[in-house]
Amino acid sequence: MTRRRSSFFRRGRWLPRFVPGLTALLLAVCLLPLLPATARAADPPPPSAPAARAAVAAMQPGWNLGNTYDAIPDETSWGNPPVTRELLRKVKSEGFRSIRLPVTWGVHQGAAPDYAIAPAWMAKVRQVVDWALDEDLYVMINMHHDSWMWVNNLSADHDAVLARYTATWTQIAAEFRDKPSRLVFESINEPTFSGTSGDDQNYRLLDELNTAFHRIVRASGGGNTDRLLVLPTLYTNADQGRLDALAAHLTALRDPMVVTTVHFYGWWPFSVNIAGYTRFDATSEKDLTETFDRVYNTFVAHGIPVVIGEYALLAYDHNRPGIIERGEQRKYFEFLGNYARERQLTTMLWDAGQFLNRNTLQWRDPELFAQIKSSWTTRSGTAASDLLFMPKSGAVTSRTLTLNPNGTDFEGLRHGSRTLVHGRDYTVSGNQLTLTAAALTELAGDRTYGVNATLEAGFSRGVPWRIDVITYDTPVLSNASGTTSGGVTIPTRFRGDMPATMEARYDDGSNAGPASWTPYQQWDTAFSAYTGDSIKLTPDFANSLRDGSRVTLTFHFWSGVLVTYYVTRTGDTLTGTTA
Known part of the structure; x- marks a missing residue:
């Protein structure tokens, strides 16, 4: 996880994401295969040792201590409290068997040539490692934001960067050489290189780093001679080219105690709510299955374990609900957990504080975590939606919802402590669940705007599926004005409904907004709706509009209602109208 690729809560990251043996190292690198990516995976790499496969299996499931020791400049800088032993006990009690400990070292290092890591910083990392090991957890420590802070400059400043990388891992390896085998080293987080000619050079640079890491750790002795090492x-x-390049490197290393890692944050348009991808649909499923299949076929099928070192959704943030609808989140995590099990992948949840509240040691969304936890062992039934809308006025009619049993059996509906009666309150035909008009009339009561009742659909396995019965009316937007520097705040009476996405088009039909390739603009980049009284058009959206232009906005709400609104830019001023 880094903050370099987006301005939002990057994969849960809050905004506030030496040269001993150098000659031998360079010689070793020169002997590695340097073929183009398309030619690098002719033969599968040799399998990992049984001990490596057993260790990675024993690490499932895993949890990331994100935005803490990777935070810049210190552990509390990105909003989390200091780590306590109670936190690690909580993580263990919830069923996690490993933690990934991302560490940014560079801001705690002295000058060349020693690049000495500050003793106080090393002591902090060592303390958390010891606490976790005492809780019988596996621990994976790495070099984290250093990847984009200075390691990425390897091409332009090769010798200095390699010297610093070598010095850093030499100190880490020496510090932890005698720790139990449940401590695991990961060479670098999300490696990236600037100023290169393309992927072939990037692969060579990453091979060089991974080779240096491997040599340093193995030569440091003690438990490091056969410690499990993880290469990204x-x-x-x-992507297949990335996997093939790493497979070729494993073939060159021929170390049975080396395994691999990738990260996964979902089909990008769905994970950030852009281009109209508001649901975890067949496209998102296909992206996930094809990704995990490539990883399985390249590595796992040949006896090489894979750790999904980070997974979540890019735009998931407890502070900003609505970007990804709650039921769609649940379907994503349910499907991911199951398919990872099918493909024998060890998963490590990226948690920068958006899942577990580290001040209270309580899950911010217990229902969502229950879904994640259940997916480690079984499937759960879901439905096409967790939202069932009824209009404010008019006769109440029956409503039908499609169930997704996912191999389970539907067992019934509950409202609080009351079990609904089949035939009277609801019927089931195949996977079609229909709530009767009589039941909905009772559940809706006086039909106050918003959630009138919450049902639980029970299945034979897994966790129940929540269904909110909601009364709504067409939202009402009002005229507004704003500026390119401040955006536009549109007074809105939501009347029980919730926005899903926003289209933006100029009068000539072309796309308007920062994402010019799609009319459906990105939540939080172009618009947001975090309060109960307004929709916000961002300064980024305002500045993207052509001066003198009028834009038609179409707001899509979860009830299915569409509301049209118009924005005109004149210089630095924006005017919003309903007609």
């Missing part, structure tokens, strides 16, 4: 693909990405 370029960018920790699972």
Whole structure:
């Protein structure tokens, strides 16, 4: 996880994401295969040792201590409290069997040539490692934001960067050489390189770093001679070329105690809510299955374990609900957990404080975590939606919802402590669940705007599926004005409904907004709706509009209602109207 690729809560990252043996190292690198990516995976790499496979299996499931020791400049700088032993006990009690400890070392190092790591910083890292090991957890420590802070300059400042990388890992290896085998080293987080000629050079640079890491750790002796080592693909990405390049490197290393890692944050348009991808649909499923299949076929099928070192959704943030609808989140995590099990992948949840509140040691969304936890062992039934809308006025009619049993059996509906009666309150035909008009009339009561009742659909396995019965009316937007520097705040009476996405088009039909390639603009980049009284058009959106232009906005709400709004830019002023 880094903050370099987006301005939002990057994968849960809050905004506030030496030269001993150098000659031998360079000789070793020169002997590695340097073929183009398309030619690098002719033969599968040799399998990992049984001990390596057993260790990675024993690490499932894993949890990231994100935005803490990777934070800049210190552990509390990105909003989390200091780590306590109670936190690690909580993580262990919830069923996690490993933690990934991302560490940014560079801001705690002295000058060349020693690049000495500050003793106080090393002591902090050592303390957390010891606490976690005492809790019988596996621990994976790495070099984290250093990847984009200075390691990425390897091409332009080769010798200095390699010297610093070598000095850093030499100190880490020496510090932890006698720790138990449940401590695991990861060479670098999300490796990236600037100023290169393309992927072939990037692969060579990553091979060089991974070779240096491997040599340093193995030569440091003690438990490091056969400690489990984890190597990433370029960018920790699972495109086939990245996987093939790493496979070729493993073949060159021929170390049975080396395994691999990639990261996964979902189909990008869905994970950030852009281009109209508001649902975890067949496209998002296909992206996930094809990614995990590539990883399985390249490594796992040949006896090489894979750690999904980070997974979540890019735009998931407890502070900004609405970007990804709650039920769609649940479907994503349910599907991911199951398919990772099918493909024998060890998963490590990226948690920068958006899942577990480290001040209270409580899950911010217990229902969502229950879904994640259940996916480690079984499937759960879901449905096409967790939202069932009824209009404010008019006769109440029956409503039908499609169930997704996912191999389970539907067992019934509950409202609080009351079990609804099949035939009277609801019927089931195949996977079609229909709530009767009589039941909905009772559940809706006086039909106050918003959630009138919450049902639980029970299945034979897994966790229940939540269904909110909601009364709504067409939202009402009002005229507004703003500026390119401040954006536009549109007074809005939501009347029980919730926005899903926003289209923006000029009068000539072309796309308007920062994402000019799609009319459906990105939540939080172009617009947001975090309060109960307004929709916000961002300064980025305002500045992207052509001067003198009028833009038609179409707001899509989860009830299915569409509301049209118009924005005109004149110089630095924007005027919003309903007609």
